[in-house]
Amino acid sequence: MIKSVVLGAKQVNINFRRSTLVFWLTSLSIFSYVTVLFPVHGINAETNSIEFTKQSSKRLSAQQLHDRAIKKRQGGDYEGAIADYTELIRLEPTNAKAYNDRATAKKEIASERKFGDFQAKITDLKGALADNNEAIRLELQNASFYSSRAETKQKMNDFNGSLADYKEAMRLEPSNDDFYRNRAALFVAISDYQAALADYDEAIRLKPRGFNYFVRAIFKEDLIKQQFRETPEFKDSVVDDYTKCIQTADKSYDKHILIGCYNALATFNIDEIQDYDGALAILNEAIRLNSKDSSLYASRAFAKIETRDYRGALADANEAISLDHKFVRAYISLGRAKSYLRDNQGALADYDRAYPLFDKWALNNLARISYYQGLAQSSLGNEQKALEDFDRARFDYEWNLRSRGGSRRDREYYADVLQRPKKAPVEQIKSPTLSYQSGNANSRVGNYRQAIADYSEAIRLKPDFADAFNNRGNAKYNLEDKQGAISDYSEAIRLKPDSINAFNNRGNAKSDLGDKEGAIADYNEAIRIKPNYADAYNGRGNAKSALGDQQGPIADFNEAIRISPDHYKAYNNRGNARSALGDKQGAIADFNEAIRLNSNFLQVYKNRSNSKKYLGDEQGAIADRIEFIQQGVSSKNEKVAISDYDELMRLDPSNKSKYYSGRARIKLKLEDYQGAISDYNEVIRAEPNNADSYSSRAFAKLRISNYQGAIDDCTQAIRISQGYENYDYYYIRGDAKLELKDYQGAIDDYNQVVINGRAYGASFYKNRPYTPHTRRGDAKMRLKNYQGALDDYTRAIQSFPDVKDFLKFRDLAQKALDEMRK
Template sequence: MKDLQVSSESVRIVNPIGSTLQQRYQILEQLGHSGSVTTYLAVDLQVPGNLQLKCAIHRYELPDATPDRPELQLAISSAQTLYDLSRKVDRVAIVYSYFAEDGAFYIVREFVAGVPLTQELVVDRPWTQSQVIMLLADLLDVLRDVERCDASPNLVSIRQLVRRNLDRKLVLMNLPVALVVPPQSIAPDLLTVGKIAIAAATGAGADRSRSDSQFAQWQQQASQIDRPELIAIVDRLISTEPARCYPSIAAAWQAVVGLIPQFLVHQHSRADTRTEIARHVQLLVDRGTEFYEVGNCQQALSAYDRAISLDPQCVDAYCGRGNARRYMGDYPGSWEDFSTAVELDPDRGIAYIGRALAACFKPQSDYRPNDDFERGKNLLPNPTDALSYVMRGTAKAQLFDDNGAIADYSTAISLNPRLLVAYNNRGNLRQNLGDMDGALADFSAVLEIDPHSAIAYNNRAILYTQSGEFTSAVADYHRALEIQPELVSVYNNLGNNYCQMGELALAIANYTQALELDPEFAVAYTNRANVYRIQGDCHEALTDYDRAIALDPNLVIGYYNRGICHRQIGNHQAAIADYTQTLALNSQYYYAYYHRGNARQYVGDKHGAIADYTQTIYFDPNHLHAHYNRAIVRSELHDVQGAIEDLERAIAISPTFAQAYYQRGWVLSRNDDHQFALADYQRAIDLQPDYLDAYYYRGYSYHSLGDLSAAIADFSHSISIDPKYAPAYYQRGKIYTQIGDITGAIADYHQAANLYLDRGDSKTYQRILQILDRLVNRL
């Protein structure tokens, strides 16, 4: 809620029709007037596109609208209470904002088309028993919801209740703008409910005066009310004897809803009644869908729950509730709802896709979501509504048909420009495809429609992280947590962001927070383990990897990263086992082939290493190091042609990759092709001037070609780069011996012998001592 804005102007607008408040709300017409309160119909000019969102504005005359006046402070307090309440209760019209301007106080809320309850009760004939029982359920539902949100039900007035056209439910339009009173006895509320029910049952109207004795004799004028259970409920509601009164609103509500199945199903099973129930259920489903589409999942759940309570076989309600639950992070609940929908209707494509999505977030044992994605997509060949396009697009995305998914999301948006989930999903997919501008536009569009969308802030933050805009990402993650403090994935993603910033302690803290909220969040264990591994704490890392895999035995990334950790501590066989399990779960995860190839090369399994590098290249033909490493193994197996081909491919992929030139020179020199080898060594040195091995082996090739001066120069340069490089002393000593510089040769051999001894190579040390003995005898 933005801070209250108070205008310094004191001129009141007597007739505000046609004016614009807050440079946003344009007033169209007057809807009503009561006392000092006038209600207007307006449109919100800041809603994107040409949607012309209608809203209702209540104008309260204030004697003094200065910020420090008690009257204004009381108005703000009550308006904030109503704002909070409207976010929690479906039966309260949503409050968009409130402010003071031009000597008046305004509350802006959603425009609800409907019939006032007072008008509905002015009829010429009594209501039926079914109508009375549903009216009681509606009235008590409103009071119960208000009470459950810590607001006083005594503030509810019959004049503020309207029957909403969309779902035929009673909705509270407004509360008095005054200091919210503490909860009082609920007896007056239940008495009022009872009197309203009698007014409907007798056809007398709500405003007609009637004595308590006349109320007590209500049944004489309502002969159609003959069910003892209903009569007993009404009598208890209007009773003034404490012992007979209901102890609470909840108790009265429970008694009433307990009669609904008897009245609407068993006792009144006529076709018209069943049709009325079906219509009511459909209206609830439609309203739940409307709430879900704009990200208001709590109120969507409320609508779907009511639909299911009236019709436990309603597949649409289970699908809708499954979507809302998944959006709110209740993945087990989402799985159950979609599984129920599949059982009720095996041909409902959305149900299969929803179940598969829930399983992606909370894996189920012995279940492969791709089967359901494929089945669901095939059952939705020609969607007719926006949400079906979203679900089919999601299935296509999971099956790697990215372009098809984007097309479906775009169609959904064209059908419903306010469908948040379509923007979010398309943004995620564009982000994965590298279309950062498109993704940013989608997430920002969500926030224009709903500035309180924690998911959109989270998604945009991920985008900022990928783009290296870490500070912006932190800001968006924190906004998401302010809106939805227990959104576990945000803590996990914030940890990823801090990890890339190098703030490892903050990364671990956020992963830990995610795990405190959800101790079964396997991915968070894996991510925290990665940070421990980066810090060199492999014991803690392996502990977390083990926890993650225990929670989710199909967690591909868990096995893969644990394999990296095993290699880091030198346990290459364990790493090979983890990479093998990674590939058993996902044969497309080619990174595991590459790293398993490295591990196999280390333990001497050269043929296994070549097979893994070959698989890596199959998935990624431009994988530079797979070509380079395969070339090394091939050269060790004397496959000169294969090694040269791989190195040439590596050079084509990266013409500045000095190691590839060096390695090709080394392969050529081993096969006595020293002249061509010299060119490769020179290119490697040009790219990397301090390339020790390139100087050394170029010196070796010069020596083989008889250019002893050039060879001595290269060996000397090698020594200047690394004064402890024993082979260079040894080779230079050989050349000095060859040209008759015995003193120089003895000095180099002495240096080489000592360095080999320091390295623990006693065999080479002894061989050099024998050479020295012969040289000394020549002096």
């Protein structure tokens, strides 16, 4: 999981691995010391005026050096800062603070060293340690100096020495929460997680401020990711810490921490809890507070993808890129959204842009990019490329795991990683986690059979993988294999007895199979483990309703709504329960709230329509019925969709042209071209300036060989759409002219589609893929312009190298050209 936190004006991408956590926490604590005021030494009243002037000038010069050194450090000019601190020490040899700050600058240089440049790094740290020692010699009672030396010793792997210095710092300042928080980072480095948690707890006890809650939440989340702590209670404690961070952060001083906390909480909801609606609510509030943070838009794009709001995700990813054009996660989200919108070529272009930009904090971004590239290639039918990308994703993923000990890797290191062979040995690419993630990805897009295969592979590699059993159960459930789902849920529960999701899911499956009592027992167990589990109350309410319990379900739905006020399904179900009791007005109120929370929830429109009809509100009932059909028609199979459009025309005759257009599109898919033409005739009669309807009718006419009719319709569409992108109109007309042997006319139209070598528009002829280049090449061949045809076929091959027909066309053009030259 990648999260973003903004510090000052600099954005830092954080990969919450153990080593990264150590570096980030210690570097933050070091930075805090920079702002300590420069000490002003006293002036001897007996000094004569000349000496006073010299001393004053000297002190002013020292202050200027100190201020300039801070600015240089903030700007990353650590060498320049060290030079200023050295000059400051020359002016004031007993200035302990200058020694300590110079030590910090040297540590920062060490952190910036290239991976593998160990000797230079050790030299930097030895210099920092010498400065720490001198600062302490000059001021033995300065607790912050001991803490700074402790950090230096930690970087040199002198953990015992580091612990001793922290102990002395705490003796001198027992109420300083920074020391406990910094020592916690040391305990994380040596894997003493219990001691680390105790120190984070103490830091919060001493000062319950936003930043302390924030870093404890990060630490706990890291334990979850490493599978040390995965109980629901521990996950709840992470949410509690992020929530307290938001509540206690000083909105003026800690605004960046506050925004980072919103982002982290939202991402935790996405990755660990799968509460995507909750994540969206959190991110909306964060963006309201700071609309210029690219990481927030990138995270919201991810959440919108999970809720299938792909166009919304597209907008957010583009906004993130406009704010930070090098933000790799934004390009990944942009590519994913495009893939879901079937623009896989555009997605691949975005992944290509992301690849050289991956942030040095997160090697697993490489795995993500490769994996999504594989999905896009697979969707385009390029299976061999997809397999290579998936192999690379596995390799990158395993490499990421092997590099957990490192905390900072520069771009040259990753550049070297990028040169690795794409194919990794089989024994190196097996990963239960990657197979599990692949299953999750396939489930999200509805590829449940492939998801089952992925989860099965994860289980084969890790037989005690409880979450894989649970998610395989979900995939089986979606394929209507309810009994198989129950078997998997039961195994997940055996391996992980506190798995509330498995209990809840098994309850759902049992309920669907008619075992309402068994379902209630599972919901009860989920609620016992997690009393504030809204979904379990909602499921139990449904089961009780099916058993004829009239009041019990309403109590459960009330509790689900109390726990989760935006639980639209609970509102819908409570509406049904109220309706069954005769409270139609109360039911409608619940249905209204469900629609307010999720206007895309189809069933609620049907339910509200029934209640309105019962109360005599015929118009309201019809309006809801129309909404129900309109929203659902796109997800129906074609024949059912046509029936739905027929009903829409009957219910809403004033919008018939819109429904004719929708029905015509379905008929095109069914290859009922004559029926499509008939419907488009009705649309054009009602909307004579609808250019798309003319071009779509032209497409249908082209299919039934009415080429002149297709040309006439495209010409009309082009006339109407002057000034707008109308590539398809020229493309279809070019195809029609080609069939009528008007080759030059066809070329002229294809020239409108191929601009600066790039082809626009999309067309399929006789169910075989062609491009504007190949169609123009065909026309040029007929005119014996073999060189031009060869150029066009070559360009088509560059775009689609795996289409064998294009290779044949090129060979024919080359052969004809060679014959002509003889």
